[in-house]
Amino acid sequence: xxxxxxxxxxxxxxxxxxxxxxxxxxxxxxxxxxxxxxxxxxxxxxxxxxxxxxxxxxxxxxxxxxxxxxxxxxxxxxxxxxxxxxxxxxxxxxxxxxxxxxxxxxxxxxxxxxxxxxxxxxxxxxxxxxxxxxxxxxxxxxxxx
Numbered sequence: 001x002x003x004x005x006x007x008x009x010x011x012x013x014x015x016x017x018x019x020x021x022x023x024x025x026x027x028x029x030x031x032x033x034x035x036x037x038x039x040x041x042x043x044x045x046x047x048x049x050x051x052x053x054x055x056x057x058x059x060x061x062x063x064x065x066x067x068x069x070x071x072x073x074x075x076x077x078x079x080x081x082x083x084x085x086x087x088x089x090x091x092x093x094x095x096x097x098x099x100x101x102x103x104x105x106x107x108x109x110x111x112x113x114x115x116x117x118x119x120x121x122x123x124x125x126x127x128x129x130x131x132x133x134x135x136x137x138x139x140x141x142x143x144x145x
């Protein structure tokens with residue numbers, strides 16, 4: 001039976017491809033989802049890929065992942081930088097948690113430089129664009145093996 005993997009995406013990521021393409025590129029979230037699902041399935045993971053613009057929905061999904069004992073890859077987007085409810089929900093997880101950012105947040109201006117999520121993540125991948133998701137899927141699979 002494949003191990004559950006939630007790939008959760010925060011605010012405004014549904015606009016990838018058209019939102020600030022000079023910063024975020026032209027790859028859409030649907031394209032990231034397709035490649036992430038394909039890789040996850042090939043590595044024996046069942047991928048549940050979701051996006052929301054609502055903090056409470058993201059908290060609910062993290063709690064669901066914890067209840068299903070799932071690994072989580074999260075691109076919290078704007079929820080990274082001051083969302084304590086998301087941070088507290090992530091503390092419930094027992095399986096690997098990998099944080100992903102398309103841009104290198106350490107090179108960005110305030111308030112985009114310090115992610116609260118990094119305090120609880122097993123690993124952080126930033127600045128590698130959509131490839132960061134695939135690296136995160138591989139990292140989860142290795143940690144679960």
